[in-house]
Amino acid sequence: MLEIIDIKKSYRDHEVLQGISFSVKEGEICGLMGVNGSGKSTLFKIIANLVLADSGQVLYNNQVKKTNDGFGVMIENPAFYPYMTGFQNLYAFSKLYNNIGKEDINSALKKVGLLNVKQTFGQYSLGMKQRLYFAFAILANPKVLLLDEPFSGIDYLSVDILSYLIKDAASRGVSVLISGHQVEQMKDLCHSVYLLDQGKIVFHAQDIANTDFKQLLLDYTMRE
Amino acid sequence: MKQKKYIADFLLFTINKRRIVCFFMFILIFLTATIMSIMLFCNDYIDTPQEDREIWLQNYQKAIESEEKFIQDNPGMPQSMLDSANKKIAYYDYLISHDMIGYDNVILSPYAGMIFPLDGNISCRSMLYCSIFSIFSIIIFVYLTYKIFLSPYDAGMFKIILSTPITRKEYWTTCFLQWIKAIAIIYFIGTIFYVISFIGNQNSVSVIYLDGVWKGYSINGISIVKYIAACVNSMFLASLVLLIGTATKKPTYVSVLTVGLFVVEVICCSFFGYSIGSFNISMLFPGVSALSVDLYEDVATYVILSIHTIITCVAICCSYKIFKKQDLV
Structure with missing residues (x-):
C-alpha cells in the first residue's frame, strides 16, 4: 500500500502543498483531480523522488520510500531521444534497471501497440509518445503506477489502449495513482478520486458514479 | 551494484551514431x-637555414661572453649572482653542445596538455596548427x-532517469566520475605527446632561462607550471559552461557560444601576436592564457592560474547550488 503522509512543499513564499495525506490500496486506481496549479504535478514529483518535500513522508508497504524500485512513473511530457526508435529508447533506459531483457521490451511495446513501429520517437504522434512512455512505466513490472495526466492531448485510440492497460494492471494488484482533467475518463477508471485545490485535498469521492466533478471543480475554482 | 555500472554505459549509449562519427572525426583530426x-x-x-643558425649561434656566444665579462668585471659579487651567471653560461653551452638551435620558444595548447615546440620565431603556420588543436580539444571538453551533465537535464530526460531505481546521489556521482574520467583520458593522451615530444631531445627536466634570466622549471623546455595551468584552464572553461548552462537552462546555446568565443580568442591571438595575447586577451577571454604562453613562468601565469583555480571552484560550487535549488541533486 502507498501512503502519503502530511506532504508539504513551498516554492519561496508560495505554499504549493499544504499537508497532503491519503493512501492507495493494492489494486486500487486512485484519481487526483484539480485545476492547473492545484499541486497535482508537484505531488506526483514528490512521490516519484523528482522533487524533495519540505516535510512529510511517502511510505510504501509501511516503509519510507527511498528509490523508485517497484514504481512505474509517467510524469508530464515524455522526453525520450528523438533520433531513436521506441525499442532503442527503451533498450537504452532499460540499462538503468536490473534484469530487463529484449523480450521484456518487446512485450511492453506489444502491449501499447508499438512493437512493429519503425519510426523514430521524433516522428511519433503525441498519442504514440504517451504510449511509449507508458510502456517505459510498465517495463519493470511495477507494483505501483504513478501516472500524471496520461491522457493529455492524445487521440481516442491511445486513450482506449492506455485505459485498458491501466485497468488490466490494477486487476493484477498494481496500485495506480492517476491524475487528469477528463472527467468521464477518470470516472470510468478510478475507484476513488481526491480533489485538490490550492495544495489541499478538499474532497474525497468514493461514490464516483454519483459525483458531479465538473460542478465541484467549478465551485472550487469560482469561489471567493 | 550492477545499475551503477550501467549508468556509464547509458551515458555513452545516448550519444547517437551521427555524434559518435563526429566525435571520432574530431579525434582523428586532432591526432x-x-x-x-x-x-x-x-x-x-632540421631546415633552419644556415644563416639563421649562425645568427642563433652568435647570439648564444654573445650571451656567454656577456656573462663571462660580467663575472670578470664584478669579482666581489654575491655567491647567488655568481651561481646565476654560471647557470646561464651552462645553459647556453648546453644549447650549443646539443645543437639546439632555435629551441628557445615553445607553445602549449591549453586544453589537452599538448605541447608544440616551435622554432625561434613563431610562424603563422605554427600558430594555425596550434589553434586547430586547441579548438578541437576545447570542443571535446x-x-x-x-x-554528461547537461543534456539529460536540458532535454527533460532527467525525470525519466530518476524515475528508475537510480538515486540522485548515484546519478550525480557517476556523472562527476565520468567527467573526471573523460578529462583524465584527454590529459593522458596529451601527456603521451608530451613525453613523445622530448624523447628525441634528451633535454628532460631543466631550468628555464630566457635572455639569461631564470624563469622556472621545465620539462624539455616547457614550463611545468604552464602545463598545470593548461589543465586548470580546461576545468575552468568546462565549469563555466556547467555554471552558465545550469543557470540559464540553455546549455546548448552556452556550449556553442563558449566554443565560438574560444575560436574568436584564438583568432585574435593568431592575428595580434602572442605577446599581446599573453595577458590582455587572456584576461578578456580567460581560456586562452596558456595558449598565448611565453616560454617562462611570469607573474601573469601565476595570476591567471590563481584566478582560474578560484573561479573554477566557485563555478562548480555555484552549479551545485543551482542544481540543489532546482531539486536536481
Whole structure:
C-alpha cells in the first residue's frame, strides 16, 4: 500500500502543498483531480523522488520510500531521444534497471501497440509518445503506477489502449495513482478520486458514479 | 551494484551514431594535426637555414661572453649572482653542445596538455596548427561537459532517469566520475605527446632561462607550471559552461557560444601576436592564457592560474547550488 503522509512543499513564499495525506490500496486506481496549479504535478514529483518535500513522508508497504524500485512513473511530457526508435529508447533506459531483457521490451511495446513501429520517437504522434512512455512505466513490472495526466492531448485510440492497460494492471494488484482533467475518463477508471485545490485535498469521492466533478471543480475554482 | 555500472554505459549509449562519427572525426583530426605539428617542428628544426643558425649561434656566444665579462668585471659579487651567471653560461653551452638551435620558444595548447615546440620565431603556420588543436580539444571538453551533465537535464530526460531505481546521489556521482574520467583520458593522451615530444631531445627536466634570466622549471623546455595551468584552464572553461548552462537552462546555446568565443580568442591571438595575447586577451577571454604562453613562468601565469583555480571552484560550487535549488541533486 502507498501512503502519503502530511506532504508539504513551498516554492519561496508560495505554499504549493499544504499537508497532503491519503493512501492507495493494492489494486486500487486512485484519481487526483484539480485545476492547473492545484499541486497535482508537484505531488506526483514528490512521490516519484523528482522533487524533495519540505516535510512529510511517502511510505510504501509501511516503509519510507527511498528509490523508485517497484514504481512505474509517467510524469508530464515524455522526453525520450528523438533520433531513436521506441525499442532503442527503451533498450537504452532499460540499462538503468536490473534484469530487463529484449523480450521484456518487446512485450511492453506489444502491449501499447508499438512493437512493429519503425519510426523514430521524433516522428511519433503525441498519442504514440504517451504510449511509449507508458510502456517505459510498465517495463519493470511495477507494483505501483504513478501516472500524471496520461491522457493529455492524445487521440481516442491511445486513450482506449492506455485505459485498458491501466485497468488490466490494477486487476493484477498494481496500485495506480492517476491524475487528469477528463472527467468521464477518470470516472470510468478510478475507484476513488481526491480533489485538490490550492495544495489541499478538499474532497474525497468514493461514490464516483454519483459525483458531479465538473460542478465541484467549478465551485472550487469560482469561489471567493 | 550492477545499475551503477550501467549508468556509464547509458551515458555513452545516448550519444547517437551521427555524434559518435563526429566525435571520432574530431579525434582523428586532432591526432592528425598533432602528428603534423610534430613533423612541422622536426621540419623547422632540421631546415633552419644556415644563416639563421649562425645568427642563433652568435647570439648564444654573445650571451656567454656577456656573462663571462660580467663575472670578470664584478669579482666581489654575491655567491647567488655568481651561481646565476654560471647557470646561464651552462645553459647556453648546453644549447650549443646539443645543437639546439632555435629551441628557445615553445607553445602549449591549453586544453589537452599538448605541447608544440616551435622554432625561434613563431610562424603563422605554427600558430594555425596550434589553434586547430586547441579548438578541437576545447570542443571535446565542452561537448563532454554538456553531454554528461547537461543534456539529460536540458532535454527533460532527467525525470525519466530518476524515475528508475537510480538515486540522485548515484546519478550525480557517476556523472562527476565520468567527467573526471573523460578529462583524465584527454590529459593522458596529451601527456603521451608530451613525453613523445622530448624523447628525441634528451633535454628532460631543466631550468628555464630566457635572455639569461631564470624563469622556472621545465620539462624539455616547457614550463611545468604552464602545463598545470593548461589543465586548470580546461576545468575552468568546462565549469563555466556547467555554471552558465545550469543557470540559464540553455546549455546548448552556452556550449556553442563558449566554443565560438574560444575560436574568436584564438583568432585574435593568431592575428595580434602572442605577446599581446599573453595577458590582455587572456584576461578578456580567460581560456586562452596558456595558449598565448611565453616560454617562462611570469607573474601573469601565476595570476591567471590563481584566478582560474578560484573561479573554477566557485563555478562548480555555484552549479551545485543551482542544481540543489532546482531539486536536481
